[in-house]
Amino acid sequence: MRIGLLGTGPWARSTHAPALNAHPDVDFTGVWGRRPEAAAALAEACAVRAYDDPDALIKDCDAVAIALPPAVQAPFAVRAAEAGRHLLLDKPLAVTVEDARRVADAAADNAVASVVFFTMRFGAATRPWIAEQAAAGGWFTARADWVASVFTSGTSPYAASPWRREKGALWDVGPHALSVLLPILGDAVDVHAVHGPGDTVHLALRHADGASSTSTLSLTAPPAAAGVGVELRGDSGVTTLPPRAGGDTQTAAFGRAVDALITAARTGEPHTCDVRFGQRVVEILAAAERDAT
The missing domain is CATH 3.30.360.10 (Dihydrodipicolinate Reductase; domain 2)
Structure with missing residues (x-):
C-alpha cells in the first residue's frame, strides 16, 4: 500500500515515519508538513520525497497517515477520503462533533477504510x-x-x-x-x-x-x-x-495499526477503531466538556 504522511511534529518523527519506513507491506510515498523545512528534513531522514503540496501527495497515495492537530487533521481527512484514499488517523479524530461526523461521513460515502490510532488498542x-x-x-x-x-x-x-x-x-x-x-x-x-x-x-x-x-x-x-x-x-x-510489553514501542503499535488498515482495505470489513468509533469518542468528550463544572 502506498502511504503518505501529513505532519512533521514529534509524534510524526518518533512514531509514524519510522513505522511507515520499516513496514514490509508499505511503500512510504512521501511527507508533507506545514513547515517545508521540517518536511524536507523528515523526508531526507526516511529517503522519501518531500511534497510542497498536500493534494499532490494525496494523489500519489493509496492511503494517508495524518499526524496533525485534530482541528487540522479533520479537514485533511475529508479531502483524502473524497479523493478515495484510505485513512490512518490520530486521536482525537476532531475537536468538534460536526468535524468528526464530516470525516466519518466522507469515509462512508467514498467507501474507504479507516483506522484511528488509539495506542492501547494496538499494544502487544x-x-x-x-x-x-x-x-x-x-x-x-x-x-x-x-x-x-x-x-x-x-x-x-x-x-x-x-x-x-x-x-x-x-x-x-x-x-x-x-x-x-x-x-x-x-x-x-x-x-x-x-x-x-x-x-x-x-x-x-x-x-x-x-x-x-x-x-x-x-x-x-x-x-x-x-x-x-x-x-x-x-x-x-x-x-x-x-x-506495556517489554520492547513493544509506540512505533511497533503503529505498525499494527498499519496492518489493520491494510486488512480493512483488502477485506472491506470495518476495523473496530474506525472513524465511526473515533466519532463516538469525540461525541462523549464533547458531552463531558459541556457538563464539566
Whole structure:
C-alpha cells in the first residue's frame, strides 16, 4: 500500500515515519508538513520525497497517515477520503462533533477504510487484554487513571503543543481511557465531568451494559504522581490493565495499526477503531466538556 504522511511534529518523527519506513507491506510515498523545512528534513531522514503540496501527495497515495492537530487533521481527512484514499488517523479524530461526523461521513460515502490510532488498542499486551475482558463480561465498575506531567516535567516534547494547552487532558488522554473502557463496558449512555487542579478532569460514565466507570485525566500532574492504570471489578474478580510489553514501542503499535488498515482495505470489513468509533469518542468528550463544572 502506498502511504503518505501529513505532519512533521514529534509524534510524526518518533512514531509514524519510522513505522511507515520499516513496514514490509508499505511503500512510504512521501511527507508533507506545514513547515517545508521540517518536511524536507523528515523526508531526507526516511529517503522519501518531500511534497510542497498536500493534494499532490494525496494523489500519489493509496492511503494517508495524518499526524496533525485534530482541528487540522479533520479537514485533511475529508479531502483524502473524497479523493478515495484510505485513512490512518490520530486521536482525537476532531475537536468538534460536526468535524468528526464530516470525516466519518466522507469515509462512508467514498467507501474507504479507516483506522484511528488509539495506542492501547494496538499494544502487544493491552490489545489481547481488552479483547479478553470484553469477552468475559460481567463487569460491575471500572476505574481508569491517565495522569501525565506533560506541562510540569519540563521534558515532554508535547509541552509546546498549542491544541493540548487549549483542550487539555480531557481531549488528549481522555480518548485513551475511552478506547479501553468502551469495548469492555459498552457505549456511554450518561456522561458527567468535574474539573480538578490544573487541567485535571474527573469523568464519570454509565455504560450501556449497566456498569459505571470513573476516569481521572490530567496533563498537569506532578512528575512523581504520573501514571496510567485501569482496574475492572466484576463477576471475575479484579483485573488490571497490563503494562506495556517489554520492547513493544509506540512505533511497533503503529505498525499494527498499519496492518489493520491494510486488512480493512483488502477485506472491506470495518476495523473496530474506525472513524465511526473515533466519532463516538469525540461525541462523549464533547458531552463531558459541556457538563464539566
